[in-house]
Amino acid sequence: MCDDQLTLRERCILLVLMAEARELSNAELYARAGVKLDGESRRRLNEFGLVESNKVNRAYVHELTERGTRWCATELSGTRPARSGSTGGALYSVLAGLGRHLDETKRSLLDIFRADVVGQVEAAYAQLSRGSGKPVRLTALRDRLDGIPKREIDRALDKLARREDVNVRAEADQKTLTDRDREAAVVLGGTARHLLSIEAPR
Structure with a gap:
């Protein structure tokens, strides 16, 4: 089995991918855990x-992968790797506690770790608006988040709309809307909304 051949860094990467429950670029891996997956x-x-x-x-x-997910599930009852130091000791203590919780509640990793769609929407908005805080059409946002089901993005937009720094609004000039704009709209409070804006940090 490959377990004995994995470094602590490689194990940590697998566990970060498990926790994020989605694909990550090296930039995202580094932002979240200070590691990248490259080379050997x-x-x-x-x-x-x-x-x-x-x-x-x-x-x-x-x-x-599915095999990777199974590896992570098995690792919850694994022992701390040799020479992993206090960081490894703390990590594997947390994993053991999580494993006990899952056993007692008859749940699986998939019940706990789900993709942070709200965070992905915010990240996509930041890229499209270039941090300006200007409105972005939901059409462009959904294109950037291709692969995430519409209903999940809708739920994320609904959560974001409750924040004071977020505005999900209808296009004032309805004549400018295309069929794609209408399809991309999210309905909040009975009104179709087409634009997202998030205040830029001061």
């Missing part, structure tokens, strides 16, 4: 069938 580690985790890596433009994105 990427080749090893791909060869072991634990992670699938695909190149998007010039950057790799990584996603846990």
Whole structure:
């Protein structure tokens, strides 16, 4: 089995992918956990069938495979790797506690770790607006979040709309709307909304 061949860093990458429950670029991995999956580690985790890596433009994105998910589930009852220090000790104590909770409640990892769609919507908005706080059409937002079901994005927009710094509003000039704009709209309070704006941090 590959377990004995994995470094603590590689184990941490697998666990971050488990917690995020979606594909992550190296930039996102680094932002969340201070690690990247590249070089020999990427080749090893791909060869072991634990992670699938695909190149998007010039950057790799990584996603846990079914085998990788099973590995993470098994690791909840695993022992701390040798020479992993206090960081490894703390990590594996937390994993053991999580494993006990899942056993007692008869739940699985998939019941707990779900993709942060709200965070993905905010990130996509920040990229499209370039941090300006200007309104972005939901058509462009959904294009950027291709692969996430519309209903999940709608739920995320509903949550965001409750925040004081967020505005999800209808297009004032309805004549400018295309069929795609209408399809991309989210209905909140009985009104179709077409634009998202999030105040830029001061």
